[in-house]
Amino acid sequence: MSEDKKTLFINGKEVEFTDEINILEVMRKNGFNVPTFCYRPDLKPFGACRMCVVEIEGRGIQASCTMPPEIGLKIQTNTERTRRIRKTVLELLLANHDRECTSCEKSGNCELQKYAEEYGIRNIRYAKKKEYEAIDDMNPSIVRDPNKCILCGACVRACEEFQGHAVLGFANRGSKTVVQPMAGKNLCEVDCVYCGQCQAVCPTGALTIRSSVERVWSVITNKEKKVVAQIAPAVRVAIGEMFNLEPGENSIGLINSALRAIGFDMVFDTNFSADLTIMEEGTEFLDRIAKNQNLPLFTSCCPAWVRYMETTHPDMLNHLSTCKSPQSMLSPVLKEIVPIKNPDITRENLVVVSIMPCTAKKAEAVRFEFSKDGVLDTDFVLTTKELGRMIKEAGIDFKKLEPSKGDSPFGEYSGAGTIFGTSGGVAEAAVRTAYEIATGRALENIDIKELRGVHNRCRDVEFDIDGKKIVVRVVSTLKEAEKSIQEIKNGEAKFQMLEVMACPGGCVNGGGQPRSCDSSLIKEERAKGLYEDDKNLPVRKSHENPEIKKLYEEFLEKPGSHKAHELLHTSYQNRLKGSYKDFE
Numbered sequence: 001m002s003e004d005k006k007t008l009f010i011n012g013k014e015v016e017f018t019d020e021i022n023i024l025e026v027m028r029k030n031g032f033n034v035p036t037f038c039y040r041p042d043l044k045p046f047g048a049c050r051m052c053v054v055e056i057e058g059r060g061i062q063a064s065c066t067m068p069p070e071i072g073l074k075i076q077t078n079t080e081r082t083r084r085i086r087k088t089v090l091e092l093l094l095a096n097h098d099r100e101c102t103s104c105e106k107s108g109n110c111e112l113q114k115y116a117e118e119y120g121i122r123n124i125r126y127a128k129k130k131e132y133e134a135i136d137d138m139n140p141s142i143v144r145d146p147n148k149c150i151l152c153g154a155c156v157r158a159c160e161e162f163q164g165h166a167v168l169g170f171a172n173r174g175s176k177t178v179v180q181p182m183a184g185k186n187l188c189e190v191d192c193v194y195c196g197q198c199q200a201v202c203p204t205g206a207l208t209i210r211s212s213v214e215r216v217w218s219v220i221t222n223k224e225k226k227v228v229a230q231i232a233p234a235v236r237v238a239i240g241e242m243f244n245l246e247p248g249e250n251s252i253g254l255i256n257s258a259l260r261a262i263g264f265d266m267v268f269d270t271n272f273s274a275d276l277t278i279m280e281e282g283t284e285f286l287d288r289i290a291k292n293q294n295l296p297l298f299t300s301c302c303p304a305w306v307r308y309m310e311t312t313h314p315d316m317l318n319h320l321s322t323c324k325s326p327q328s329m330l331s332p333v334l335k336e337i338v339p340i341k342n343p344d345i346t347r348e349n350l351v352v353v354s355i356m357p358c359t360a361k362k363a364e365a366v367r368f369e370f371s372k373d374g375v376l377d378t379d380f381v382l383t384t385k386e387l388g389r390m391i392k393e394a395g396i397d398f399k400k401l402e403p404s405k406g407d408s409p410f411g412e413y414s415g416a417g418t419i420f421g422t423s424g425g426v427a428e429a430a431v432r433t434a435y436e437i438a439t440g441r442a443l444e445n446i447d448i449k450e451l452r453g454v455h456n457r458c459r460d461v462e463f464d465i466d467g468k469k470i471v472v473r474v475v476s477t478l479k480e481a482e483k484s485i486q487e488i489k490n491g492e493a494k495f496q497m498l499e500v501m502a503c504p505g506g507c508v509n510g511g512g513q514p515r516s517c518d519s520s521l522i523k524e525e526r527a528k529g530l531y532e533d534d535k536n537l538p539v540r541k542s543h544e545n546p547e548i549k550k551l552y553e554e555f556l557e558k559p560g561s562h563k564a565h566e567l568l569h570t571s572y573q574n575r576l577k578g579s580y581k582d583f584e
Helices: 023-029 080-095 111-118 154-163 197-201 213-220 233-237 239-243 252-262 270-291 303-312 314-319 326-341 360-365 384-393 415-421 425-439 478-489 522-536 546-556 562-568
Strands: 007-010 013-016 053-056 060-063 074-076 142-144 168-171 178-181 207-209 226-231 266-269 350-356 380-383 458-465 468-476 497-501
Touching (some): 154 168, 154 197, 154 478, 197 207, 213 384, 226 252, 226 326, 233 252, 233 384, 266 270, 270 415, 270 562, 303 314, 303 360, 314 478, 326 350, 326 546, 326 562, 350 360, 360 380, 415 522, 425 458, 425 468, 425 497, 458 478, 468 478, 478 497, 546 562
Parallel strands (some): 226 266, 226 350, 350 380, 468 497
Antiparallel strands (some): 053 074, 168 178
16 A cells, blocks of 8 residues: 555555545545445535445445545445445335336436336335335426335435525334425425526426426417427526537537427527626616615525525625626516517417526516416416426437527627626626726626625625715525524624525526536536636627617606616515415
8 A cells, every 4th residue: 555645445456535525525536436326526425225225345334425434444335235235225115106207207316216127126025115105296397206206315415515495304204204395385385586496306207397397398389379489598508418519518409409399489688687687687787786775685596596595595685786687687578579570470379489497487476476467477487407308308309409699789788788697697797788887998807706606505706886885785595595594693794795596506506407416517518618618709788788778769768767766677476385376
């Protein structure tokens, strides 16, 4: 064994370790793998499933996810005992599992299914689970099927560690243990923000996205309807993973072509309304600074964050920007203007489908505030994963498509619009525009790297705007946001703007994205893809987007105008203790 470095032995091979928190990470770094259900790199080790057991000389059987590495350990990953334990665990889990795999939403992406196949489980020696439990599908975003839960606890930890929420928890003891919302309620009856991180870490079909795929197919095949799509920034750097492209590869051109091949009549880009958001939010921020009112300004792009404020801190709703999210800005603009520019289209036969990285966007779309005369602005929300499923279902070879552009005028966007998809992107886009509007001077350093970073969940950056010091804070996860709220309530806050994204790392790691929880580096690659897109675009500031300028000249007059407020702004409601109706 080398004396100048820390090493241990895996299956007879000497390997080095550094700061890995457990043996499992050392094994994975060196090309050795063992199955696990409960372990997620972004969550604290739990040791619940016992699938990752290894045999250590002198120590016997140990869970590799909870044991720290030590110099000289001799580890065997694939012995008769470890294989027997894993097979027994799999049989016990399958005995208590609804095994209707062919009709399960996670079929083909289920870890239990995968390991059962890998370990050749054909016969189950244990009695099948007793009674069938009701499925919780009463909310717009997430379906909870307790019959498929394997009690790994990943969802419970994600809810607590990311959002500081105890929406899901363990109840009962022994063989009667279950994971459920408080007092056995449905998710729509508790303070769930629908971020979807619980289903993102779920290894089975116990938590899945509530699908809108069939309803979207029905309007696409309806000849009386004109169906248009809007595509969020983070979708373009993640959907390719479902078709063997690298994480972070920008596939917006392929997405545009795929949507047209599926049957969409027009394809627009939510990046355009991200630019629109900056025009309105930047103006609002400067106005609040001038009046010294309702500071710090909270960004309002993340619907999970907005819902958290409504259900947890309704006394601070005046801090939230009145701007709608980019999704909920673009949809009413499309329904107002597309019929004007296209005589064969009416508001009644126009269907807007948004493609989002986010499960909470489904809940946002059905809020009555985002409707007109009883008709929703956004008719349907598809997550990145749902769109991937539709592309496969349509028999489209995604990688062989010829890339195409979005439709004008709402397909044009700036680099500031594209970085909305990652933590810090909204703040950076806002600063680029607010600084130049306030000072009349060009911002010298357009790449504000201090605001970037998908792993650092809280960062403050100070700016000088004509002698006035402005501090912008960026946080991701609601648990981190809560700390900032307490600073404000305690009179300790020194920031004037707070950007919050509920998902760790921002929308690139949203609950509707292809699974990324097995590697903390994937969201970093996705963010890099967005920043690369920003860097290569000819226009990198929202206020310089020529189509945005044209929209104001022809229709909205100016940022903050009466017409702009009518279409692009909203108000928020006190939802504390069910004091306000949730969804239409």
